[in-house]
Amino acid sequence: MEMPIFSLRLQWSFLLVNLVLCISSFKLESHSSTPTFGNETDKLALLAFKNYVANVPNGVLSSWNDSLHFCQWEGVTCSHQLQRVTALRLESQRLAGSLPPIENLTFLRELELSNNNLHGEIPIELTNCSSFRTVNFTRNNLTGQIPLHVGHMSKLLHLWLGTNNFSGMIPPSLHNLSSVIEFVATDNHLSGNFMSNMRFSSPQLCKFGKAMNQFTGIIPDTLSNISGLELLDLGDNHLTGKVPDSLGVLKDLYWLTLDFNSSGRGMSGDLNFLNSLTNISGLRLINAEGNHFGGVLPNSIVNLSTQLQQLVLGENKISGNIPKEIGNLINLIQFIATWNYLTGIIPTSIGKLQNLGELDFGWNRLSGLLLSTLGNLSQLFHLNMSYNNFG
Numbered sequence: 001m002e003m004p005i006f007s008l009r010l011q012w013s014f015l016l017v018n019l020v021l022c023i024s025s026f027k028l029e030s031h032s033s034t035p036t037f038g039n040e041t042d043k044l045a046l047l048a049f050k051n052y053v054a055n056v057p058n059g060v061l062s063s064w065n066d067s068l069h070f071c072q073w074e075g076v077t078c079s080h081q082l083q084r085v086t087a088l089r090l091e092s093q094r095l096a097g098s099l100p101p102i103e104n105l106t107f108l109r110e111l112e113l114s115n116n117n118l119h120g121e122i123p124i125e126l127t128n129c130s131s132f133r134t135v136n137f138t139r140n141n142l143t144g145q146i147p148l149h150v151g152h153m154s155k156l157l158h159l160w161l162g163t164n165n166f167s168g169m170i171p172p173s174l175h176n177l178s179s180v181i182e183f184v185a186t187d188n189h190l191s192g193n194f195m196s197n198m199r200f201s202s203p204q205l206c207k208f209g210k211a212m213n214q215f216t217g218i219i220p221d222t223l224s225n226i227s228g229l230e231l232l233d234l235g236d237n238h239l240t241g242k243v244p245d246s247l248g249v250l251k252d253l254y255w256l257t258l259d260f261n262s263s264g265r266g267m268s269g270d271l272n273f274l275n276s277l278t279n280i281s282g283l284r285l286i287n288a289e290g291n292h293f294g295g296v297l298p299n300s301i302v303n304l305s306t307q308l309q310q311l312v313l314g315e316n317k318i319s320g321n322i323p324k325e326i327g328n329l330i331n332l333i334q335f336i337a338t339w340n341y342l343t344g345i346i347p348t349s350i351g352k353l354q355n356l357g358e359l360d361f362g363w364n365r366l367s368g369l370l371l372s373t374l375g376n377l378s379q380l381f382h383l384n385m386s387y388n389n390f391g
């Protein structure tokens, strides 16, 4: 007989895991306090930038005036020796208007314009700036396609384009990813066959975020060639097919989101990739929610990293039992498997998960639960066991 036992919902802050940013392989020098020379070209370029972009009255750009050397203007960083502009960091400065074609700043390595209100397309001139290491346009309202030649910015290490309105396909020039360490294009309207053409020749790519787009196709085996991959975020797309078993060779992976809605074939073997992940010692998050994963929950999940904090498998077609030794995963904070076909009892070893905050097995076919087991879980703030076969 199905009956709701109890369901308690409290505020859940989803991001339990601190994102460890990759260490940049360069360091920008700070500006000199008493500049004696500079380059007029850079100053003119900055003034052109100021004229192009709209800013609120008394905004950051009002400090860009003759009372100070341009190397001391807010958001501007220059190289110590040459007094040339190396970084423009203008995040969250209420900049509006379209993105200026940044010209002549030949030493510029970092362009940080995230969290503003810039719109329009990325000017193609920008892809001529071969010295760029970091480009961050996160959280603006940029549209159009990612420029064709962006991949030719041969030294680019960090490319962040998330939460904009980019559309179209990933340009082929990015398929080689020969230098990029972080590629984040989350939350846009990018589409196309996901990565069939990607070569992943870069062993050091460490973050790869493409969630919330409309990519199709399968996840290629070749992803495992990116030996330095730390974060793989493929959530909310339309990817299909089997998840490659080879992901387990990514020894530095700590974050894996696959909640893209169409993967798996509703068949046994769909979750084999979980076996291979047991080889990754620092894995902290697996989210495979809302797909078509079938077959039994592999017992081998008890051998996943003891660092694992989030295991989210809800809304699939997973059958079988919750493995007896689930209590091995001592650092688990969130364990969700709602809307599956799990049967059997909830193992008593679950009482060992002393950090567990959220446990959700609602809408399964589980048949036994010892409440005393859960009594030990002092951190638990969300528990849902409703709609099972507890009798």
Ligand SMILES: *[C@@H]1O[C@H](CO)[C@@H](O)[C@H](O)[C@H]1NC(C)=O
Binding pocket: 038, 039, 040, 041, 042, 106
């Ligand atoms: C200023 O920069 C321009 C362009 O890079 C260069 O042609 C010029 O020689 C530089 N001038 C000085 C004084 O450094």
Ligand SMILES: *[C@@H]1O[C@H](CO)[C@@H](O)[C@H](O)[C@H]1NC(C)=O
Binding pocket: 041, 044, 045, 048, 103, 104
């Ligand atoms: C860039 O340099 C060229 C050649 O010196 C000059 O004509 C142009 O006005 C400069 N652009 C900006 C934005 O400073």
Ligand SMILES: *[C@@H]1O[C@H](CO)[C@@H](O)[C@H](O)[C@H]1NC(C)=O
Binding pocket: 062, 063, 064, 065, 066, 067, 068
């Ligand atoms: C010029 O910039 C300085 C800071 O660099 C600022 O205090 C001053 O208000 C600015 N002047 C104008 C006219 O905006």
Ligand SMILES: *[C@@H]1O[C@H](CO)[C@@H](O)[C@H](O)[C@H]1NC(C)=O
Binding pocket: 091, 112, 114, 115, 134, 136, 137, 138, 139, 158, 160
């Ligand atoms: C890019 O901007 C976002 C949003 O401001 C920020 O979270 C992220 O750390 C930035 N990335 C880099 C490489 O600076």
Ligand SMILES: *[C@@H]1O[C@H](CO)[C@@H](O)[C@H](O)[C@H]1NC(C)=O
Binding pocket: 124, 125, 128
């Ligand atoms: C890029 O740079 C090349 C060589 O400096 C120049 O010929 C070309 O016009 C530039 N393209 C753009 C779009 O600025």
Ligand SMILES: *[C@@H]1O[C@H](CO)[C@@H](O)[C@H](O)[C@H]1NC(C)=O
Binding pocket: 117, 119, 120, 141
């Ligand atoms: C983005 O720009 C479009 C027009 O280009 C505008 O309709 C829309 O409101 C803007 N969105 C935001 C969040 O500013």
Ligand SMILES: *[C@@H]1O[C@H](CO)[C@@H](O)[C@H](O)[C@H]1NC(C)=O
Binding pocket: 141, 143, 144, 165, 167
């Ligand atoms: C996104 O871009 C499309 C055109 O590509 C436009 O029709 C739409 O209004 C934009 N949406 C937002 C939220 O800016």
Ligand SMILES: *[C@@H]1O[C@H](CO)[C@@H](O)[C@H](O)[C@H]1NC(C)=O
Binding pocket: 151, 172, 173, 174, 175, 176
């Ligand atoms: C990828 O790299 C190879 C070898 O470096 C090069 O021949 C090819 O043109 C590149 N492809 C793209 C699309 O840039």
Ligand SMILES: *[C@@H]1O[C@H](CO)[C@@H](O)[C@H](O)[C@H]1NC(C)=O
Binding pocket: 198, 199, 200, 201, 222, 225
């Ligand atoms: C993956 O790496 C192997 C060697 O480690 C290489 O032979 C193969 O071509 C690579 N595959 C792709 C698609 O880059």
Ligand SMILES: *[C@@H]1O[C@H](CO)[C@@H](O)[C@H](O)[C@H]1NC(C)=O
Binding pocket: 261, 290
């Ligand atoms: C995800 O998949 C479910 C069932 O297959 C479907 O109802 C839902 O619309 C999909 N959501 C998205 C965002 O594609």
Ligand SMILES: *[C@@H]1O[C@H](CO)[C@@H](O)[C@H](O)[C@H]1NC(C)=O
Binding pocket: 248, 275, 276, 277, 278, 279
């Ligand atoms: C784990 O790694 C070892 C050594 O590389 C390998 O022999 C084994 O097959 C891997 N296990 C899984 C489940 O991938």
Ligand SMILES: *[C@@H]1O[C@H](CO)[C@@H](O)[C@H](O)[C@H]1NC(C)=O
Binding pocket: 299, 300, 301, 302, 303
């Ligand atoms: C977990 O790993 C241990 C040691 O490698 C092995 O003996 C055991 O069979 C594994 N358990 C499962 C359920 O795969």
